[in-house]
Amino acid sequence: MTDQSHVSNPSFYAHYQSLRVRRHSPGIVEIVMSGEGVNRSSLATADAQTHRELAEIWRDVDRDPDARVALIRGEGKGFSAGGDLNLVEQMADDFAVRTRVWREARDLVYNVINCGKPIVSAMHGPAVGAGLVAGLLADISIAAKTARIIDGHTRLGVAAGDHAAIVWPLLCGMAKAKYYLLLCEPVSGAEAERIGLVSLAVDEQDLLAKAFEVARKLANGSQTAIRWTKYALNNWLRSAGPAFDTSLALEFMGFAGPDVHEGVASLRERRTPDFPASEK
DSSP states (O other), X not given: OOOOOOOSOTTTTTTXXXXXXXXXXXXXXXXXXXXXXXXXXXXXXXXXXXXXXXXXXXXXXXXXXXXXXXEEEEOTTOSBOOBOHHHHHHXXXXXXXXXXXXXXXXXXXXXXXXXXXXXXXXXXXEEOHHHHHHHHHSSEEEEETTOEEOOOHHHHTSOOOXXXXXXXXXXXXXXXXXXXXXXXXXXXXXXXXXXXXXXEEEOGGGHHHHHHHHHHHHHHSOHHHHHHHHHHHTHHHHHTHHHHHHHHHHHHHHTTSSHHHHHHHHHXXXXXXXXXOOOO
16 A cells, blocks of 8 residues: 655655655655654644644645655644644744744645645544644545544634634634634544535544545546646635734734733643633
8 A cells, every 4th residue: 555666856855854754656745743752652743843844845745746645644642733832932932933933834824725736634633733734724634533623722822823714614614613713622523524624534444544545546647637626726725815814913913912821831730721801
């Protein structure tokens, strides 16, 4: 299923450190978000390095002459964890860090949308944070039925920016988008398929096989037809660019406010946050 193919430039992705990239025939680029430790059993957390690489890799996939399709997945307990809390604290305290991460968050969304090659995601376990951006913006999103999709922004004390405003209402409708984004309620993979948030939900043991099956079909299809269809369909997302830009600006305004400190503290202490009442 995943035999390595000959490629003209095997070191094309050698500079990536947090993401592991593997090539499979015919022209499939597998991107693995790895957990920490020898057994890689923990969740991949979006620290500064991972966040930057998640934003950049789609440009490389786009210009990789050997790539026909990208497949992104997590390793270990789940697809992806939320943002690294140390990075969140740096963003709250340092304007330069905040603006750098804002640019990366903007680039992550637009680079996924504008990548000419189709992208398949395979989500299992928790799917949160920057990884979820790629997971839900992927052209074909496949989730394990038991996956737990969570947009954790309001739980952290900031507006739901990233991909949320640009794609959730389009995929599952405004009513469901508001319910899950305002309340930070988890969505199972099975429910995500039912409401249209993901393309397909399968049993977890079948997830990778199905993702590679879809990737191979895309890789073996007419590349111009598939890429041009993606480009045309993604004009719906490009047209929502102003809504996305606004949501991202509001999110990062929140990182300069007081609520994010309580959000971080409550996550570290594993308790319900106690946000102060807003000033009138």
